[in-house]
Amino acid sequence: MRTILSTLILLGAMALPALAQVQQMTTDDQQQFNSYYSRWLADRSNGDRDDMISQEHHMQDLMEKYAIPSSTPYDQVASQNSAAPAYSYDNRGTSQWQAVLSPDDQNKFNKEYQKWQEANAKNDRDDIDKHARNMETIMARYNIPPNTRFADIATVNGYAPRVDIRQYQGRLSPDDQKKYDKAYEHWQQDRARHDRDDIAKDEGKMQQLMAKYNIPREVPYDALASGNRGY
Numbered sequence: 001m002r003t004i005l006s007t008l009i010l011l012g013a014m015a016l017p018a019l020a021q022v023q024q025m026t027t028d029d030q031q032q033f034n035s036y037y038s039r040w041l042a043d044r045s046n047g048d049r050d051d052m053i054s055q056e057h058h059m060q061d062l063m064e065k066y067a068i069p070s071s072t073p074y075d076q077v078a079s080q081n082s083a084a085p086a087y088s089y090d091n092r093g094t095s096q097w098q099a100v101l102s103p104d105d106q107n108k109f110n111k112e113y114q115k116w117q118e119a120n121a122k123n124d125r126d127d128i129d130k131h132a133r134n135m136e137t138i139m140a141r142y143n144i145p146p147n148t149r150f151a152d153i154a155t156v157n158g159y160a161p162r163v164d165i166r167q168y169q170g171r172l173s174p175d176d177q178k179k180y181d182k183a184y185e186h187w188q189q190d191r192a193r194h195d196r197d198d199i200a201k202d203e204g205k206m207q208q209l210m211a212k213y214n215i216p217r218e219v220p221y222d223a224l225a226s227g228n229r230g231y
Contacts, residue, residue, distance in 0.1 A: 024066050030079060033062050035146045037078040042149055049220060050120045051149060053199075054128055060194065070194045097153045100142055106155060109138050113154040121217070123200060165223045168215045177226060180209050184225040 025033065040055035059074055068077060101109060112134045119127035135150055144153065172180055187202035206221055215224070 025062070029062055029065070033059060034078050036062075037074050039149060040074065050117060051151065053123075054116075054120055054132065056194070057125055057128065058132075060196075097144055097148055099155075100144070101138065101153070105138050105141070109135055110154050112138075113150050116150065165219050168213070168219050169223060171213050171215065172209065172224070176209055176212070180206055180224060181226050183209075184221055187221065 036055045036058040040052055040059070043049075043051035043055060059077070060070055063070060063072065063077060112131045116128060116131035116135065119131060132150075135153070136146060139146065139148065139153065183202050183205040187199060187206065190198040190202055203221075206224075207217065210217070210219065210224070
């Protein structure tokens with residue numbers, strides 16, 4: 001009995017430093033993390049992998065700043081009240097934030113969004129942050145919530161429009177489909193471990209197969225994996 005009690009005390013003592021590290025975030029940093037986490041949740045529900053990766057980079061940077069292990073689940077670092085925002089769309093699927101910006105600011109935002117997408121494709125974190133900050137500056141001028149997805153503000157002419165993914169499902173040969181499914185499975189596992197290097201490696205394999213069949217980068221990975229055809 002004493003041995004079990006001692007073990008429980010030891011485990012509790014080991015857990016306290018990690019908890020303390022999470023609580024050490026300043027108010028501003030915690031709010032910033034919550035914003036990234038809310039946007040990450042929304043991006044995950046929308047299958048927007050580029051935005052998800054960008055938000056993960058931001059969250060990982062803050063976690064590293066406070067010596068929080070990179071494997072710590074994001075929901076354990078975010079405040080309990082942090083949640084995905086509710087976005088409003090009209091009957092055409094247009095975001096409530098489109099057509100809010102002036103023509104000049106909309107054009108600037110679209111250019112920043114395009115550059116931000118290109119930086120994400122190259123995994124250039126410095127440029128990702130720079131263009132994200134520029135977009136957020138414009139958003140602040142119009143009181144647009146900071147956890148609003150960039151894609152919900154950019155206009156159709158400013159970024160690649162969403163594509164009908166159904167036309168690309170089942171396009172891969174059986175052999176290539178097996179290779180894709182294997183890379184996709186590894187990608188999911190690496191994302192759970194927050195292993196950025198392996199994530200990039202897995203994405204490279206999937207994108208190579210997608211390019212072989214002229215499938216646009218905008219098509220979500222899970223939409224092409226076997227068993228997800230009802231996406």
